[in-house]
Amino acid sequence: MKEMTLGEICSAVNGRFLKTCDRNLKIEKLTTDTREIEKGSLFIPFQGDNFDGHDFIEQAFEKGALCCFSQKKIEAKGIIILVEDTRKAFRMLAMYYLTLFNVKVVGITGSVGKTTTKDMIASVLEEKYKVLKTQGNFNNEIGLPKTIFNLEDDHEVAVLEMGMNSFGEISRLSEIAKPDIAVITNVGVSHIENLGSREGILRAKSEIFEYLKKDGVAVLNADNDMIATLSGKLNFKTFWFSIENKSDFYAENIAPIGLEGIKCTVVFKDEKTDVTIPVPGEHMVLNALSAAAVGKALNLTMEQIKRGIENFVPTAMRMAVNKTDFGLTLINDAYNANPVSMKAAIDVLCTSKGRTVAIMGDMFELGNFAPSLHYEVGEYAVKAGVFLSICIGENSLKIYDGIKENGGNAMYFKTQEEFLQSNLKEIFISGDTVLIKASRGMHFEKTAEKLQEVK
Numbered sequence: 001m002k003e004m005t006l007g008e009i010c011s012a013v014n015g016r017f018l019k020t021c022d023r024n025l026k027i028e029k030l031t032t033d034t035r036e037i038e039k040g041s042l043f044i045p046f047q048g049d050n051f052d053g054h055d056f057i058e059q060a061f062e063k064g065a066l067c068c069f070s071q072k073k074i075e076a077k078g079i080i081i082l083v084e085d086t087r088k089a090f091r092m093l094a095m096y097y098l099t100l101f102n103v104k105v106v107g108i109t110g111s112v113g114k115t116t117t118k119d120m121i122a123s124v125l126e127e128k129y130k131v132l133k134t135q136g137n138f139n140n141e142i143g144l145p146k147t148i149f150n151l152e153d154d155h156e157v158a159v160l161e162m163g164m165n166s167f168g169e170i171s172r173l174s175e176i177a178k179p180d181i182a183v184i185t186n187v188g189v190s191h192i193e194n195l196g197s198r199e200g201i202l203r204a205k206s207e208i209f210e211y212l213k214k215d216g217v218a219v220l221n222a223d224n225d226m227i228a229t230l231s232g233k234l235n236f237k238t239f240w241f242s243i244e245n246k247s248d249f250y251a252e253n254i255a256p257i258g259l260e261g262i263k264c265t266v267v268f269k270d271e272k273t274d275v276t277i278p279v280p281g282e283h284m285v286l287n288a289l290s291a292a293a294v295g296k297a298l299n300l301t302m303e304q305i306k307r308g309i310e311n312f313v314p315t316a317m318r319m320a321v322n323k324t325d326f327g328l329t330l331i332n333d334a335y336n337a338n339p340v341s342m343k344a345a346i347d348v349l350c351t352s353k354g355r356t357v358a359i360m361g362d363m364f365e366l367g368n369f370a371p372s373l374h375y376e377v378g379e380y381a382v383k384a385g386v387f388l389s390i391c392i393g394e395n396s397l398k399i400y401d402g403i404k405e406n407g408g409n410a411m412y413f414k415t416q417e418e419f420l421q422s423n424l425k426e427i428f429i430s431g432d433t434v435l436i437k438a439s440r441g442m443h444f445e446k447t448a449e450k451l452q453e454v455k
Contacts, residue, residue: 001028001030001149001150001151002097002100002151002152002153003026003027004026004027004097004100005023005024005026005027006021006022006024006025006026006027006066006067006079006081007023007024009027009042009081009093010023010081012092012093012095012096012097013069013081013083013089013092013093013096014083014084014089014092015069015081015082015089016081016082017079017080017081018070018074018076018080018081018082019079019080025066025079026040027040027041027042027066027067028040029042030042030043030044030093030149031043031044032044032045032046032053032142032146034056034060034063037060037064037065038064039064040064040065040066041060041064042066042067042068042069043056043057043060043065043068043069044068044069044086044090045057045060045068045069045070045086046087046090046142047086047087054070054071054072054074057070057074057076057080058077060078061076061077061078062077065078066078066079067080067081068080068081069081069083069086069089069090070083070086071083071084071085071086087141087142090142091145091172091175091176094144094149094176095175095176095178097151098148098151098158098176098177098178100151101153101155102156103132103151103156103157103158104129104156104157104158104180104181104298105157105158105177105178105179105180105181106121106157106158106179106180106181106294107160107162107174107179107181107182107183107208107212108121108159108162108185109161109162109163109182109183109184109205109208110183110184110185110186110205110221111185111186111187111189111190111201111205111338111340112185112186112188112190112283112338112340112341112344113185113186113283113286113287113341114139114162114163114185115134115137115161115318115335115336116279116284116314116315116318116319117183117185117290117291118133118134118159118160118161119133119312119313119314119315119318120287120288120290120291120308120312121159121183121290121291121294121295122159123291123309123311123312123313124291124292124294124300124304124305124308124309125159125294125298125300125308126311127295127300127304127305127307127308127311128298128300128304129156129298130154130156130157131155131156131158131159132147132150132151132152132157132158132159133147133159133160134147134160134161135147137163137440138161139160139161139162139163140164140169140173141169141172141173144160144161144162144173144176145176147160148160148176157298158177160177162174162208164191164204165191165194165195165365166194166195166204167195167203167204167207169204169207170204170205170207170208171210171211173208174207174208174210174212175210175211177211178211178212178213179208179211179212179216180212180213180216180217181216181217181218181219181294182208182209182212182216182217182218182219182236183218183219183220183290183294184205184206184208184218184219184220184221184227185221185286185287185290186221186224186227186286187201187202187224187227188201188338188339188340189201189338189339189366189369189373190338190365191204191365192365192366192367192369193365193367193368193369194365198226199226201226202226202227202229202230206230209234209236212236215237216236216237217238217239217297218234218236218237218239219238219239219241219290219293219294219297220238220239220240221240221241221242221286221290222240222241222242222244222245222247223242223244223245223286239293239296239297241286241289241290241292241293242286242289243282243285243286243289246267248268248293249266249267249268249289249290249292249293249296250267250289251264251266251285251288251289252264252265252267252272253265254285256280256282256351257276257280258351258352259280259331259348259351259433260278260280261277261278261279261280261284262276262277262279262280262281262282262284262285263275263276263277264277264285264288266288266292266302266305266306266309268302271302273302273303273305273306274306275288275306275309276310277309277312278312278313279312279314280319280321280348280351281319281344281345281347281348282344282347283341283344284319291305291308291309292309295308316335317332317333317335317445318333319331319332319333319345319348320332320333324452325452325454325455326430326455327429327430327431327432328428328430328431328432328433328434328451328454329352329432329434330434330436330451330452331345331348331433331434331435332445332448333436333437334436334437334440334442334444334445334447334448335440336440337360337361337363337437337438337439338363338366338439339363339366339376339377342360342363342377342380342437343377343380343384345358345435346358346377346381346384346386346435347384348435349384349386349433349435350384350385350386352433353433354431354432354433355387355429355431355432356386356387356388356432356433357386357387357388357389357427357432357433357434357435358381358386358388358390358434358435359389359390359392359419359434359435359436360377360381360389360390360396360399360435360437360438361393361396361416361437361438361439361442361444362374362392362393362396362438362439362441362442363377363395363439364441365439366395370395370398371398372398374397374399374402375399375401375402376402377399377402378391378398378399378400378401378402378403378404378405378406378408378410379402379403379406380402381399381403381408382402382403382406382407382408386408387409388409388410388411388427389403389408389409389410389411390411390412390413390419391403391410391411391412391413392412392414392415392416392418392419392438392442392447393415393416393438393442394414396412397412397414400412411427416442416446416447419447420446420447420450424450424454425454428451428454434451436448436451
């Protein structure tokens, strides 16, 4: 983290010091967690429904913090900057910190594929630039500022994932990041419980344009029916990418190569480049096309774009393929799930040879649509030809129903623990290809670990 003086920090957040201090003292680290405090840190306490970080301010000073934010007038040993709201001040400080660097910012949002797209775009841009990218799930109003505070003087591009589950969140994230390039991967049904409809989801995702720079670039999925309605409505240069149509960036000669990946030809104007995407699934072609569009917007050559795509390494539990000692081929896509990504993962599973087994768990934040959307996934598994589906979780009973009522082969377990306590050797045989997928809250990494241990 780049040094900031107490004076500039106080000014950036419209705060005031509760007592006189040396405004030239410098902060080299900030944290929202007292366990991470180092000498000279800035501690920012948050208030929640069931906790209050202000209770730890004295502890922060005892551990060596130089300064703390507070939204309460309190007596403390160290330097206090009084702010209206500590969460807002955290965002304001990140906004200011970003202005200290000459970096291009790529903001990415969408119902499905944000993390994989973010990683693919970063992989491409790293062929030319020093890139900072969002790590893990740091894509909300706490995580995105934390990512920004990792910027150093040698960074040239920041690739920032933006997540949300209600209106206004993307707007606040876009205000912090003020992107030069805004990418929307797609609009599906994730978070429909809070947003009411796919039209509502599109409106929430489109908040990313509120703070896109005037000379910025929008990178949009032309194959998504909802995003396509934005055509002609944006006052920004726009790159469209597509598999189904000949847009600005499109793909030809798409050829799956099993679980090793997928080949295609990326086309942009009169340039054609053959690439091998090292992760399976046709949806990965769209990710590659979006990365190509961002690469072109930032002046990469097609050869650099090709290398970046082919050097792509996905985040853990994102279509990670490996073999176990028992002879299973595991497709670990347990990072998260929604109906669109679940169906895409089933498609990948069904490219493999031999018996296919889909271990599927609950998909969250679908509200009243949950029963029908889970049932559709079950129907889809049968149509795709999955040999055996293992459905886990209360909502996944509807996946099971969708499979059994359409003539498929399925097992149902109410909990993951119940499944893991079953005789796995009676369910699986050597040579099976096994997909593991559910929403993050199902913690299906436990299933992946258990299957690795089967001998």
